[in-house]
Amino acid sequence: MSQKKRVLFLCVANSSRSQMAEALLRHTDPEHFEAFSAGTAPTEVDPRTRNALEQLGVSTEGLFSKSVEQVAGEPFDYVITLCDKSALECLALPGTGEYIAWNFEDPAASAQKEAYRKTLHEIHERIKMFVLIKSKPASGDPDAMAPTELFKCLADETRARIAMLVTLEQDLCVCELTAALEEAQPKISRHLALLRSCALLEDRRNGQWVYYRLHPQLPEWVRDVLKRTLDSNAEWLRPDVQRLWQMRDRPGRKPLCD
Structure with a gap:
């Protein structure tokens, strides 16, 4: 079995978007990827994030907020930022492979009633595309x-x-x-x-x-x-x-x- 790819998701508070991405990647393809998350100014996991994930049938076990400094010494194949601010504040982590920048609206700042469910759906679609692209050789073989x-x-x-x-x-x-x-x-x-x-x-x-x-x-x-x-x-x-x-x-x- 090939070694799993290690993926770190970053946002500012590590309370919603990066936690969603971590849980979704673990749920979508645990065979090929290990998922982690951190924040540049971590707080705690938003209960609405846990609720949205659980309604989708995605486990929230093991989710907790942590700082970038706590994972800075670990090797990652991919570091994915989920908002513009985290991309700007993100430190260059030693031993990191590829940096990828995504940007999703912060559901905590949205006035929409279903903001957390909407953000979860958008991140889920991107995660599925990421898995399709990154779980096979980049060159492809027609x-x-x-x-x-x-x-x-x-x-x-x-x-x-x-x-x-x-x-x-x-x-x-x-x-x-x-x-x-x-x-x-x-x-x-x-x-x-x-x-x-x-x-x-x-x-x-x-x-x-x-x-x-x-x-x-x-x-x-x-x-x-x-x-x-x-x-x-x-x-x-x-x-x-x-x-x-x-x-x-x-x-x-x-x-x-x-």
């Missing part, structure tokens, strides 16, 4: 793609629509996909990163633009699945295609050399 990997990679409507549009158009840049899908650029970029990590898409730079296309080494059966899905679901994709084709100032393309 020739070794299994059906479960393909369907897991496409088990999200936005990613499925991106894959269909790229199959149709051959290559698309982020701005074209944001226009076609009417989604924010950061969201599209996150989904593209996952599709690339699954070795389903490949990116290439052409002038100032970065384009995404189907990976040239995709197995033929994967291309056939994508093409058949596209051919059989024209109505489902029609609004996206219309918005794409009506987009003004679409970036120009130069022929591929390969």
Whole structure:
């Protein structure tokens, strides 16, 4: 069995967001990851955080607030900040591998009735994406793609629509996909990163633009699945295609050399 990756989640108070992330990663994939959390100015775990986790069926056992200094001497493969302030205040921890910056609204500062449940859902979605990306080799191997990997990679409507549009158009840049899908650029970029990590898409730079296309080494059966899905679901994709084709100032393309 390969060694588990150690992940440290950081926020300021270590009372809500980082505690949610720690509990969710332990719940989602304890086989491949060890989860920890700390704060730059720790207080205590918010009872509303515990309640939101327990309502989701996630264990809160072992959660307690701790300072960054308490974990500073430990090795971590990933350090993930969950708010802008913690990212700015975070000390450079010796022995740390990769730093990742996420940003979620503090539910304690929100006036929304379901703020804690909403924040928990948003962090849960990001944790699931993190697990998908980081629990497999970064480069991916298209020739070794299994059906479960393909369907897991496409088990999200936005990613499925991106894959269909790229199959149709051959290559698309982020701005074209944001226009076609009417989604924010950061969201599209996150989904593209996952599709690339699954070795389903490949990116290439052409002038100032970065384009995404189907990976040239995709197995033929994967291309056939994508093409058949596209051919059989024209109505489902029609609004996206219309918005794409009506987009003004679409970036120009130069022929591929390969």
